[in-house]
Amino acid sequence: MYFTGILSAITFIPLVGALIIMVFPKAQKRAIAYFATLVAGVDLLVSLPLFFATPENAAGLFSGWGAFNFVEDLEWIPAIGARYILGVDGISALMILLTTLLGLIAILSSWSCITDRVKEYYVFLLLLQTGMLGVFCSLDFFLFYVFWEVMLVPMYFLIGIWGGARRLYATIKFFLYTLAGSVLMLLGILAIYFYVGQNTFDVRILASILAADTSSAWSGIAWWVFLTFFIGFAIKVPMVPFHTWLPDAHTEAPTAASVILAGVLLKMGTYGFVRFSLPLMPATAWVYAEFLLWLSVIGIIYGALVAMAQKDWKKLIAYSSVSHLGFVMLGIFSFNQIGLSGGILQMVNHGLSTGALFLIIGIIYERRHTRLLSDFGGLSKVMPVFAVMFMIFTLSSIGMPALNGFIGEFTILAGAFQIVPALGGRIFAILGATGIILGAAYMLWLYQRTMFGKLDNPENENLKDLNIREWIYLMPLVLLCFWIGLYPKPFFAMLEPATAKLAATLENSRPAEFTWEGDALLRQADLAPVSPESADSDDTTPAEVLTAGGRP
Amino acid sequence: MPGPVFQPADLLTLGPSLALVIGATLVLMPDLWARRRGAVSAPLALLVAVATLALVVSIWVRSDPAAAPTAFGGSFVLDRFALYFDVVFLISAILAMGISLHLLPQDDAQTGEYYALILFATAGMMFMTSGLDLLVIWLGLELMTLSSYVLCGYLRSSRRSSEAALKYFLLGSFSTGILLYGMSLIYGATGSTYLPAIRGALDAGRAGGGLFSLGVVLMVAGFGFKVAAVPFHQWVPDVYQGAPTGITAFISTAGKAAALAAMLRIFAGGLWGSQVTDVWVPLLVVLAAASMILGNVTALLQTSVKRMLAYSSIGHVGYILMGLVAVGSQLTGSGAGAMAGRGDDLYRFGVASVLIYTLVYTFTNVGALAVVAALRGRGLSGEDIEDFAGLARRRPMLAFAMLVFLLSLAGIPATAGFIGKWYLFGAAIRADMAWLAVIGVAMSVVSAYYYLRVVVAMYMRPAPEGEEQEPVSGVLTATVVMAMGFTLLIGVFPQPFLDLAAQGAAHLRMLPWQG
Secondary structure: OOOOOHHHHHHHHHHHHHHHHHOOOOOOHHHHHHHHHHHHHHHHHHHOHHHHOOOOOOOOOOOOOOOOEEEEEEEEEOOOOEEEEEEEOHHHHHHHHHHHHHHHHHHHHHHHHOOOOHHHHHHHHHHHHHHHHHHHHEOEHHHHHHHHHHOHHHHHHHHHHHOOOOHHHHHHHHHHHHHHHHHHHHHHHHHHHHHHOOOOOEHHHHHHHHHOOOOHHHHHHHHHHHHHHHHHHHHHOOOOOOOOHHHHHHHHOOHHHHHHHHHHHHHHHHHHHHHHHHHHOHHHHHHHHHHHHHHHHHHHHHHHHHHHOOOEHHHHHHHHHHHHHHHHHHHHOOOOHHHHHHHHHHHHHHHHHHHHHHHHHHHHHHHHOOOEHHHOOOHHHHOHHHHHHHHHHHHHHHOOOOOHHHHHHHHHHHHHOOOOHHHOOOHHHHHHHHHHHHHHHHHHHHHHHHHOOOOOOHHHOOOOOOOHHHHHHHHHHHHHHHHHHHOOHHHHHHHHHHHHHHHHHHHHOOOHHHOOOHHHHHHHOOOOOOOOOOOOOOOOOHHHHHHOOOOO | OOOOOOOOOHHHHOHHHHHHHHHHHHHOOHHHOOOOOOOOHHHHHHHHHHHHHHHHHHHHHHOOOOOOOEEOOOOEEOOHHHHHHHHHHHHHHHHHHHHHHHHHHHHOOOOHHHHHHHHHHHHHHHHHHHEOEHHHHHHHHHHHHHHHHHHHOOOOOOHHHHHHHHHHHHHHHHHHHHHHHHHHHHHHHHOOOEHHHHHHHHHOOOOOHHHHHHHHHHHHHHHHHHHOOOOOOOOHHHHHHHOOHHHHHHHHHHHHHHHHHHHHHHHHHHOOOHHHHHHHHHHHHHHHHHHHHHHHHHHOOOOEHHHHHHHHHHHHHHHHHHHHHHHHHHHOOOOOOOOOOOOHHHHHHHHHHHHHHHHHHHHHHHHHHHHHHHHOEOOEOOOEHHHHOOHHHHOHHHHHHHHHHHHHHHOOOOOHHHHHHHHHHHHHHHOOOHHHHHHHHHHHHHHHHHHHHHHHHHHHOOOOOOOOOOOOOHHHHHHHHHHHHHHHHHHHOOHHHHHHHHHHHHHOOOOHHHO
16 A cells, blocks of 8 residues: 555646546547546555544554655755655645645536636646645755745636636736745745755755754844745735735636645645744744734634625635634644644644535525525525535534534634743734634625525526435535544544644744743643654643643 | 966967857858758758857866966966856757747748857857956857847837837847946046956056946946846847747847856956946845845736736846845945854855856746747747637647746746756845845745746636647747756766856956956
């Protein structure tokens, strides 16, 4: 099951599929759709072993998810030291699984709604898949950057060709915003590369050199480099005030692209912080943390408030993403293991529930060709199954216990509650919690306006309920929402070794001005951020916090 | 000067240039008896260019990596730096001929002279890169520009073409005059036009001062015209738009590369030391920043693709000048910065960045212009953005090729343009000129906007009804495929090309007198 080259296989199966589709005759629309589904299905199957390769399941086979597994390291451009290095730890493995799953679902959801230029559509969708998987697999900064930018191109076409009425505006805005962020980040990468001067882009080497570098020359440069990374990743997340491309892109994109955009693409930003910004520049991260925490909280509340004011179903969900991603950032920048694990799990949760909500909108849009909330009402009477599905994902998005959103938000708030006072302390947890309330408000109001009430629009009277295909692609998401909601332990187990390591790195590099005498007390109470020595034996894992009934 | 002025063996060193000149003369002949003008001479010219390319490559392969053969008393050198640029010129010439072989018959203007002039211009460029004496460089420059003036106005029936030629001639000869004046001032200040002798005078403290500095300033201005850097760029849009597309492709790539090579040869290879660099580095910093900003911002406003590419080429010169600035900032020896590996490493990196970008830009820009040429026919000029509407449906492969070229111009990874920009931005960062790199990346984003407009037209707009276009000839197809192939190849597997550029860069400073 675990063969060398598994990551290359996962990454490039969609590319190979896309190349094969190119030779299909244009008119074979059915065959193209089936074949693309097959490719995505195979890719998902190939990626599944990653899930079962957690240390406890594959005892002795792997050193654990804290280190990078399945590493492939090949020479690529010796002149600049760029190598083809792939490898995954628990964090990236989880992201890869999310990507392959949502990729398959996105393709399944396109069967009926894409009728024009079918061949190009699936080619772009599969290319996008390769780009995203490459981003999550790369351990070489150069390689990462190549995948990171290449990914923009297929998404640009997906929105621009198959999007809604304002698609050209939306897609150019999306492209330019993200490009601006990533080219700035390129300068940061170059600065790191030349500062270290080892002719390498291997992030493992760079991290070990830079995290230990306490020279003032480096901290001066690191301040700027962190800024460029921040802009690059924050645009992708998106964090307020870099979020304005998102509502446009989401609203205009075709359903599958929205699902991928919300489910995977936004996670690239948060993943970038976790994989690159924090491990490479932990000391600088502390300097930026308070600023970023405030931006996260502003994003949570602002996104929720704007979502509440939307008249367009899709735009509402788009703004809710701004709010949810604010939560993810809040968890990550709590700088403790609980917050980090919660933030990363919430990335998965958001991918599942918001991805599903976009599918829900796609299903209704295909039947009614409108997304205006005022056109709907009382749909639960004609589409009962649809209404149940929508309810599950709404509750998951709100953070209802027994569903995945609750686990994520709870762990994030548990982490945020322990933010050191020098960074602002508990205020972020308190403000973040108000976001949950607002989230419940806009989501339930949305549900009420569309599903309940009188069925007063005659066009809605003959709507068909879900068909088999829609059942098939929604069910895995429902199951996963319940699984993570009821038994998140395997997921946390996957994340913990990696987050423990990251938390330890951050703890080691904590500048003096951010120390806090309360740390000692917390450590006695087993609630402290993990110290390096106790990283392995730490017994306050988020999973246990939860199973212990929420001790904090 | 070391050694006698001429030895018979010198002719061997002159091989590639001689081959071109002899070949060009032969190309002029078949038109005398051939039934159709150009029927024999045009393919013959292509053959000459390909054969010379093969010769250059074989010289490279057999050359000693640790030596640089010189000729004519040391005033002409055939090192790997020169050979690298010779390859770039020949590739540009070959691709430009490919475009012309498709277009000229449409205008009924297929003649041998046209191709012979391209070969002559290429020979001139080779002299520019190989010259170690200011006069040799200047003679090469004149051979190149005089041929280009004629080529620009080659379509006599087209008013635009004639206007382009006149503008190019007036501004071009003016700038050559400035350049020559600068050289004469340097001669006045040092008593020589031979670069090693000028360097000797500088080292001995016999030069410097206002006269010498003014000479350097005037030379920068003269070369500024040739590479079309802001504020010496006014001729570019009209000339690039009016000239036959093949010639636009040729002078926008090889013509610029030749001027850049001469600048590198003089400023980075020959005359270093703070008397020189203190003058040209600040000047080039301004030129680079102004070119990047003005070129890219003005390109936003264009509706003609050829004109847009003209303005964007000004922007690209701005990027390239960053590489030169990085080299120069190293030569001043302004102290250690924060970045590791300065000194000789940075020098070679900076030179290599210019070398690799000229190659990348040649494939990319010629390729884009070849697609423009392919669109021409029946009432369409192929130059307007509107002419690209719906291209992805009418001719998917051509649209895909254009997409590759545009992405490469915008510097998106997996295309050659990214590798080139990586080197140039890297050189700027490494030379502690991050602010220049920030302007560069900001302008890359601006440029992405106008390149995307063409992509939008090709992929996201419906095709106009009932338009039939000329079928694309085999030779143009081959041109596009070759340019696209190399654009992608350099983008994904750049190592061999980076290796060549590194060797070329290493040779720039290898002559014995350079120490």
